[in-house]
Amino acid sequence: MSRVGPTLTALATGLILAMLALILGHVTVHGWSVVTWGFLSGGAEEGLFTVGRSGIFPMLFGTAARVILMTLLVIPAGVITAVYLNEYAPASGRLTRWVRGAVNHLAGVPSIVFGLFGLGFFIGFVGAGLDDWLRPGAVQPYWAGEGLLWASATLAVMTLPVVVVATEEALRAVPAGLREASLALGATRLQTIIRIVLPHSLSGILTGSILAIGRAAGEVVPLLFTGAALYVSRLPGSLNDKFMDLAYHVWVLCTQSPDIDQTKPLLYGTVLVLLGLTLSLNLVAVVIRARISRNPQATP
Amino acid sequence: MSDADSVTTPPSPPPAKPPWHDLARGRVARPGEWLVEKGIFAVSLTAIVMILLIFVFVGREALPILLGQADSAAARVQRILPPEDVDRMTPSELRAALGLSRRKFAARSLEEQKAALKEIYAVRAEADRNGAEAIPDKDSEVNTVGWRYLILPHQWTGYSRPEFIWQPVSQIQKFNVVPLLVGSLKVTLVAVLFALPLALGAALYVSQFASRRLRAWIKPAIEMLAGVPSVVLGFFALFVLAAALESVFAFQSRLNAFVAGIALGVAIIPVIFALAEEALSAVPRGYVEGALAVGASRWQAAWGVALPAAWPGVFAAVVLGFGRALGETMIVLMASGNAAILSWSLFDSSRTVTATIAAELGEVVFGGHHYRVLFLLGTLVLAVSFVANLVADGVMNRLRRRLASSS
Amino acid sequence: MTPGRLLALGAVVGLLTAVPSLARAGTLNLKGSDTMVVLAQRWAVEYAKLRPATRIQITGGGSGVGFAALQNGTTDLALASRPIRLVEIEGCIRAFGRRPREHRVALDGLAIYVNEANPVEALSLDQLEGIFSGRLNNWAAVGGVDAPIVRFGRESSSGSYEFFKRRVLGGRDFAVRTQSVSGTAAILQVVAREPHGIGYGGVAYGAGTRHLRIRPSADEPAIEPTEETILDRRYPIWRYLYIYANPAVETGEAGDFLRWVTGPQGQEVVREVGYCPLPPEGSNP
Numbered sequence: 001m002s003r004v005g006p007t008l009t010a011l012a013t014g015l016i017l018a019m020l021a022l023i024l025g026h027v028t029v030h031g032w033s034v035v036t037w038g039f040l041s042g043g044a045e046e047g048l049f050t051v052g053r054s055g056i057f058p059m060l061f062g063t064a065a066r067v068i069l070m071t072l073l074v075i076p077a078g079v080i081t082a083v084y085l086n087e088y089a090p091a092s093g094r095l096t097r098w099v100r101g102a103v104n105h106l107a108g109v110p111s112i113v114f115g116l117f118g119l120g121f122f123i124g125f126v127g128a129g130l131d132d133w134l135r136p137g138a139v140q141p142y143w144a145g146e147g148l149l150w151a152s153a154t155l156a157v158m159t160l161p162v163v164v165v166a167t168e169e170a171l172r173a174v175p176a177g178l179r180e181a182s183l184a185l186g187a188t189r190l191q192t193i194i195r196i197v198l199p200h201s202l203s204g205i206l207t208g209s210i211l212a213i214g215r216a217a218g219e220v221v222p223l224l225f226t227g228a229a230l231y232v233s234r235l236p237g238s239l240n241d242k243f244m245d246l247a248y249h250v251w252v253l254c255t256q257s258p259d260i261d262q263t264k265p266l267l268y269g270t271v272l273v274l275l276g277l278t279l280s281l282n283l284v285a286v287v288i289r290a291r292i293s294r295n296p297q298a299t300p
Numbered sequence: 301m302s303d304a305d306s307v308t309t310p311p312s313p314p315p316a317k318p319p320w321h322d323l324a325r326g327r328v329a330r331p332g333e334w335l336v337e338k339g340i341f342a343v344s345l346t347a348i349v350m351i352l353l354i355f356v357f358v359g360r361e362a363l364p365i366l367l368g369q370a371d372s373a374a375a376r377v378q379r380i381l382p383p384e385d386v387d388r389m390t391p392s393e394l395r396a397a398l399g400l401s402r403r404k405f406a407a408r409s410l411e412e413q414k415a416a417l418k419e420i421y422a423v424r425a426e427a428d429r430n431g432a433e434a435i436p437d438k439d440s441e442v443n444t445v446g447w448r449y450l451i452l453p454h455q456w457t458g459y460s461r462p463e464f465i466w467q468p469v470s471q472i473q474k475f476n477v478v479p480l481l482v483g484s485l486k487v488t489l490v491a492v493l494f495a496l497p498l499a500l501g502a503a504l505y506v507s508q509f510a511s512r513r514l515r516a517w518i519k520p521a522i523e524m525l526a527g528v529p530s531v532v533l534g535f536f537a538l539f540v541l542a543a544a545l546e547s548v549f550a551f552q553s554r555l556n557a558f559v560a561g562i563a564l565g566v567a568i569i570p571v572i573f574a575l576a577e578e579a580l581s582a583v584p585r586g587y588v589e590g591a592l593a594v595g596a597s598r599w600q601a602a603w604g605v606a607l608p609a610a611w612p613g614v615f616a617a618v619v620l621g622f623g624r625a626l627g628e629t630m631i632v633l634m635a636s637g638n639a640a641i642l643s644w645s646l647f648d649s650s651r652t653v654t655a656t657i658a659a660e661l662g663e664v665v666f667g668g669h670h671y672r673v674l675f676l677l678g679t680l681v682l683a684v685s686f687v688a689n690l691v692a693d694g695v696m697n698r699l700r701r702r703l704a705s706s707s
Numbered sequence: 708m709t710p711g712r713l714l715a716l717g718a719v720v721g722l723l724t725a726v727p728s729l730a731r732a733g734t735l736n737l738k739g740s741d742t743m744v745v746l747a748q749r750w751a752v753e754y755a756k757l758r759p760a761t762r763i764q765i766t767g768g769g770s771g772v773g774f775a776a777l778q779n780g781t782t783d784l785a786l787a788s789r790p791i792r793l794v795e796i797e798g799c800i801r802a803f804g805r806r807p808r809e810h811r812v813a814l815d816g817l818a819i820y821v822n823e824a825n826p827v828e829a830l831s832l833d834q835l836e837g838i839f840s841g842r843l844n845n846w847a848a849v850g851g852v853d854a855p856i857v858r859f860g861r862e863s864s865s866g867s868y869e870f871f872k873r874r875v876l877g878g879r880d881f882a883v884r885t886q887s888v889s890g891t892a893a894i895l896q897v898v899a900r901e902p903h904g905i906g907y908g909g910v911a912y913g914a915g916t917r918h919l920r921i922r923p924s925a926d927e928p929a930i931e932p933t934e935e936t937i938l939d940r941r942y943p944i945w946r947y948l949y950i951y952a953n954p955a956v957e958t959g960e961a962g963d964f965l966r967w968v969t970g971p972q973g974q975e976v977v978r979e980v981g982y983c984p985l986p987p988e989g990s991n992p
Contacts, residue, residue, distance in 0.1 A: 005599035006509045012501025013510075013518060016573070019566055020525045023536055048748055077346045084344030088337070101693075102347035108620070108689035109351075109682065110627025111530075112654045113358060115661070116678040120357040124666065139803070139955050145736075145781050157350050164347070190333040218529025221629045225661055231748045233755045233763040241734070242764040250531050254538060254634060255890035256767050258745050261899070267535070275532055282527035286520040398801055408804060416804045420797050423806065427793050458879055467880055469771060469863035543900070553857060553886055554900055638862070639886040649886045659889065663771035663864035665778045665798050 024275070031272030034265045040273070044244075048231060048252075049263045056270055061235050062243030066227070067213050069152035069239075070159065075209055077156070078163025079198075085164070086171040087193055107161035111221040118154030118226040147240035151227035158222065159212035166211060170204015171197060173292065203292055207285045214281035218274060220247045230256065246274050358682055361667075361675035365445050372473060372669045373443045380421045380428075386414050401667065439472045445669050450477055466640035466651070468660060468670045475673045479642040483557065483650035487632055490561020490646060491568055491625040496618060498565075499572035507580035508588070508602040519577070526570035534634035537563035542635065553637050553649040560636035561646070564625050572621040575696065579613020580606055582703045612699045616692040623688025627681055629654040653677050733761040733960045739773020739786030740866045741890055742815065742909045743948055746980045747786055750968060753976055757967070761960055770866030777951060778802045783961045785951040788815065788866030788909075789873070803953050812968055813948040814983035816910040816932040817867060817874075818918040820898045827851040829929035831922040832943055835875050838905060841882030846903060858885040859894050859906035867891065870946050871907050907944075910937070910981070934983045948982065 042055020081099065089096040127144035135142055174197050182192040198205075220228075229242035230252055236243040253267040254260075260267075364370040381397075389397065395405045398417055405413065439457050442449065453462035456474060467474040502522065506515050542559045545551070551558070583606045591601035607614070637649020638659065657674050664671040737747050744767040751763040766772075766782075773785030778798040791799075791807065799807045819835065821827060827850055830838075837843035838856055847853045860881055861868040868887075872878065888894050891908035895916045898904040910918075910932050920929035923943040936942040950968070952961055967973050974984040 003599075005603060006505070009501040009505035009509060012498045013505045016498055016502050016525065016569055017518070017521055019569075020521065020528070023528060023532070026536070026540060027532075044748070045752055047745075047752070049745070077343055080340050080343040081346060084340050088340065089344075098348055099344055102351045104693060105351055105686060105689055106347055108623060108685055109354060110624075110629070110654065110685050112627065112629040112657050113354065113678055113682045113685075116358050116361075116657070116675060117354045119661070120361055120675070121353055125357065139780075139953070140783065141780050157354075160347060160350070188330065188333055190336060214527055218527075218531065220529075220531045221658060224658060229764045229766045230744055231751060231763075231765040233751045233761070237762075241762070242736075242766070247529055247531050250535055251630070251634075252767075254535055255893050256741055256744060257890075257892045260892045260896040264539075267539075271532055271535055274529060278527050278529055279524060282524055286523065290516075290520070400801060404801075412804050416800050419800050419804075419806065423793065423796050423800070463883075465880075465883070467863070469869070470880060471878065546900075552855065554897060555886065633889075637886045638888070639884060641883055651887075659862050660864060662768040663775050665775050668798075 024279075027268060027272050027275055030264075031268035031270075034269030035272055039269055044231060049257045049259075049266065051263060051265050054266055056246065056249065056273060058232070058235060058244045059246040059249045059270070060273075062228075063217055063246040065236055065243060066148055066152045066155065066223075066245065067216055069148060070155045070216055071209060071213060073153060073156035074159050074163055074212055075205070078160050078208065078212075079167050079205055081160070082164045082167035082171060083193060083198075086168050087189070087197065103161045103164050106157070107165075109158075111158065111219060114154055114158045115222045115225045117157070118150055118222055122150040122153050123226065143240060145240060146225070146227040146229075146242055148227055148236050148243055149239040151223050151243075154222045154226050155216045155219065158219070159216050162212040162215060163205075163208040166208025167201065167205050170201035170207070170292065173204070174200045203288050207288045207292075210281050210285045210288070214278050214285065217281070218247050218278045220245075220251050223248050246270065246277070250274060354682070358675060359679050361672055362679045365450075365669075365672045365676050366679075368447060370445045370669055370672060371443045372445045373441050380424050383418050383421075386417050386421070389414070389417075442472070444473055444475055445673060450475055450673075452476075453478075464642045466656075468673070469663070473670060475669075477653075477673075477677065479640040480651055480653045480656050480677070482642055482644065483636070483640070484626055484632075484652040484654070486557040486644065486646060486650055487561045487564060487636055487652055488622060488625040490558055491564035492618060492622055494562055494565030495569045495572055495621060495625075499569045499617070499621075500576055500614060502569075503573050503576035503580055504602055504607065507577050507583075508606060509598065522570055522573050525566070526574075528567075530567060530628060530630040531634075533563050533567055534631040537631060537635035549647070551647045553639075553647070555635055555637035555649050556647050557636060557650040558646045560632045560650075560652075563631045563635050564628055567628055567631060568621040568624050571624050572617040575617035575620060575692070576610070576614050579610035579617070579696070579699060582613070582700060583609045584703060584706060609703070610699070612695045616695040616699070619688050619695075620692040623685040623692070626688075627654060627685045629658050633658050653681055657681075733758070735761060735763045735784070735960050735964055736766075736776075736782040737763065737784045737786055737950075738766045738768070738776045738782035740770040740788040740948070741767045741861075742788040742865075742867055743786040746813065746948070746977065746982060749976045749980050750973060753972065754964060754967060758963075761964075763964075769862060769864030770869065771864040774798075774951070777807060777953065780953075783952065783956050784965070787949045787951055788946060789870040790947075790949065791951055792869075799953070803955060805954055807951045808954050808957060810950045810952070810965055810969065811947045811985060812950050812973070813977045813985065814937055815946055815948050816937040816942050816983075817871060817907050817944040817946065818910045818932050819921065819944075820895060820906050820908060820916050820918050822898055822900075822902045822904055823917050824902050825851060825917070827919065829920040829922060831925045832875060833925060835921070836877070839871070839881055839885065840876055840879055841884070852903075854903045857901050857904045858882060859888050859897055859901075859904055860885040861891070861894065861908075862887050862889050867908060871944075874944055874946070937983050938986060 039055050040060070041057050042053065043058050044054055046053035048054055081103070085096065085099060123144055123146065127141070127150065130143040131138065131141050178196050178200065179192055182196045187195065223245060227242050228245045228248040232242055232244055250267065250270050253263060253270060257263040391410060394413055394417060398405065398413060453464050455462040456465060456472070464476040464478040465474040466476055466479050506518050510518060537559055541563055542554050545559055545562070546554050587605050587609055588601045591605040592598065596604065632652045633655040636652060636655060638651045638655055639649045640651040641648055657677055660670070661674055664674060744765060747765050751765060754763065755761065770787040770789050773782065773787055774791060774795045776782035777785040778795070780802060791809065796806055819830065827846065830849060834843065834849050839858060843849060844856055845853060846856055872881065888897055894906040894908050898906045899916055918932065920931050921943055922929045930936050930942045932942045937945045950965060952965070957965065969985065977984045
């Protein structure tokens with residue numbers, strides 16, 4: 001066993017890495033020739049499912065829009081939560097424990113529940129409330145419908161823990177000496193945080209944001225009920241427009257294409273772009289984090 | 301996909317550092333700053349508020365069924381009233397007959413609501429005359445959203461024996477959740493059984509045998525696996541894995557619990573690996589070195605000393621992996637075949653709780669019975685993953701404390 | 708973040724929220740039948756050439772999804788591959804006080820798909836009912852090889868599911884072992900892979916997959932689903948495709964769109980996509 005055991009564990013490791021390589025390799029081999037400039041910049045004017053003519057630009061645009069909007073919502077909330085936890089909260093207070101627990105549990109809530117939550121809370125409660133207040137008596141709902149804003153808000157709640165954890169990690173790495181020096185020079189606590197602590201943890205905040213974006217970009221389930229559409233005739237221009245989406249489009253091509261075998265090239269191309277996007281975001285985050293942990297003092 | 305990183309480093313109490321109040325030599329906050337600091341405190345409560353809102357807003361929709369107040373039979377056996385009777389109705393009777401919530405009822409005038417009810421009776425009378433949908437059925441007086449019918453088998457009209465049936469779109473809606481629960485359990489079990497040996501092996505290798513340089517490569521690589529979106533894993537299972545496994549096992553149904561389970565296993569490997577690896581790495585070097593010093597081989601030290609010491613961590617990893625697998629949606633929706641059969645065979649296609657919610661939530665009328673049953677299933681998924689998280693978290697925290705104090 | 712930047716951020720967010728109240732003049736939501744989304748998408752593209760300012764948003768999911776959305780007020784037009792049901796009409800009246808208006812927009816035959824290797828050429832409606840209700844479980848019973856029948860159907864939200872259930876099964880439940888697949892395309896794909904599989908779906912999807920001829924009853928000749936046999940109703944499993952709308956919404960943009968769809972240009976698109984255009988007025992039986 002002394003020989004066999006370590007070999008087996010190495011084999012298990014190898015197998016896991018092989019799975020990743022297999023998925024990447026398979027998608028790359030089949031999708032590589034599809035991803036041309038025309039594919040990336042084209043739309044659905046010739047139909048959603050016309051091999052060689054249909055493109056994914058509207059999907060890329062939609063994904064970018066919802067991710068950017070999500071970032072605007074989640075980064076302030078996540079960073080401020082982390083700042084409170086690391087800079088203000090009493091380390092052993094009950095409330096601190098609760099906030100930490102809530103962040104942790106939020107990370108464990110299944111994405112399907114976020115879908116239900118987005119529908120029940122953002123659309124059914126907040127949106128309906130806005131409609132009652134702003135547009136009483138309207139025939140069709142305006143805010144109480146699926147759209148960019150509610151999809152982004154749902155995703156923001158989902159990715160909050162990612163940002164909080166990454167930011168807190170970075171805040172913790174800021175040497176206490178810096179804080180002391182700042183305070184000794186007569187700065188207040190808030191000044192110290194804004195001028196000294198946050199700039200020093202920028203790369204950590206960046207890591208968190210990138211991870212959150214990577215996570216959100218590949219997510220489909222919450223979008224099913226909050227805003228993704230199979231087709232829209234124009235790019236989304238306002239907060240309650242529905243949007244086409246890259247990850248959702250993979251699902252569409254898998255299930256709603258009129259002839260799956262024939263439209264497979266489109267599917268592989270879309271999957272390759274999605275996979276490339278999410279994995280390179282993750283890769284960037286890993287690299288930044290590795291640099292921080294190797295040399296925590298060196299960050300600006 | 302899963303966010304292994306937010307789990308591998310759960311917000312543990314920060315390492316000992318001088319508390320702020322020892323450092324409070326700076327100026328006292330100015331009034332504006334005081335306000336900002338209160339704001340920071342308020343925003344930091346977002347996570348708590350959101351968790352509460354999730355429970356409230358998912359649970360709220362399921363409440364009438366949980367409490368047994370919903371009755372699906374009432375609408376089916378309602379009598380048709382002549383227009384004069386409708387005119388004589390009090391507002392509350394009218395609201396009950398229309399089955400509207402207070403808010404929706406108030407949205408239109410009383411006269412309009414009366415006209416609506418008359419229209420409904422007219423539509424029903426027409427249908428009765430045509431005899432279109434009136435299939436006499438002993439089940440039409442059954443409240444199919446009662447607890448008994450959600451859980452226990454029932455002999456529906458046209459069936460030869462009592463069965464567990466999930467057929468939410470039907471003359472008589474049938475909401476038995478048992479086939480879905482069994483489907484979820486089957487798929488999850490396959491996933492955990494597939495993922496555990498691989499993830500645990502890799503965790504042992506990385507924490508005990510790999511060189512530091514190798515380790516620095518392997519850990520991020522496995523983390524990358526967590527970055528693969530679940531829709532991509534689902535796609536892969538549907539187009540590649542299903543065909544490959546079918547040629548090996550010759551299934552009767554190409555998409556089944558086994559295929560979905562394997563794909564789901566790939567998804568939870570990073571989750572189990574991350575936690576197990578953290579636990580194994582937290583075992584003090586002294587344990588392993590001590591074992592090596594008394595003549596144990598490296599394998600004996602890893603298997604006989606490090607693993608038992610980290611055992612609670614492995615348990616936590618499995619619990620968390622189980623919770624994740626149960627809550628995963630896209631992969632099972634695409635690869636499990638989605639037939640709501642009550643069968644324990646792994647090679648039958650099966651429909652899971654999460655896939656059911658995803659596939660059917662679009663087709664339900666807000667506030668209807670089907671809608672509420674789907675939210676009930678959502679509440680169940682939420683509760684189970686919450687408990688799994690709680691258990692994993694508690695076990696890991698105790699383990700961290702124990703290992704930290706014994707090193 | 709300095710107050711200045713904070714202010715700038717606030718301005719951006721404010722702008723973003725202010726814009727929608729100005730925009731959204733002509734947005735048209737279409738939701739429903741998966742069978743119809745390809746058709747609807749082609750309609751949207753052609754219509755956009757005429758009315759570039761109109762924004763058309765299409766979501767699939769099934770006819771049930773469309774009707775639910777109509778009741779929930781989350782769509783303007785519901786795409787449906789089956790007629791509306793009684794409970795759905797009642798739901799609409801509850802939601803907006805009036806019956807929804809029905810528009811027939813095309814004709815479609817439902818083809819029965821089997822694997823290339825399957826020797827069976829034709830089935831009668833009765834045999835089909837037996838297969839999908841679970842009465843017949845082996846291909847040998849209908850003249851095929853001795854192998855269990857593997858049934859594929861659609862999700863219960865699908866209009867094809869409902870229509871098939873009503874037309875072929877007479878309203879009874881599907882066999883429990885019917886695997887539900889999301890999308891007609893997915894059905895074709897699984898049937899192509901599964902030697903003993905059988906499934907149903909719109910004729911327009913059928914390129915490259917083998918379908919069966921159908922006998923209306925046991926002693927009648929088997930009919931091939933083509934535009935001709937569907938138009939003259941000889942092929943027994945045909946249906947209308949519909950669009951339903953809240954009459955109150957139908958006045959503006961939605962009304963224009965509906966008139967265009969049932970007009971010559973819209974019907975030309977129907978033919979291009981592979982469905983049968985509506986017969987000229989008056990020739991309806």
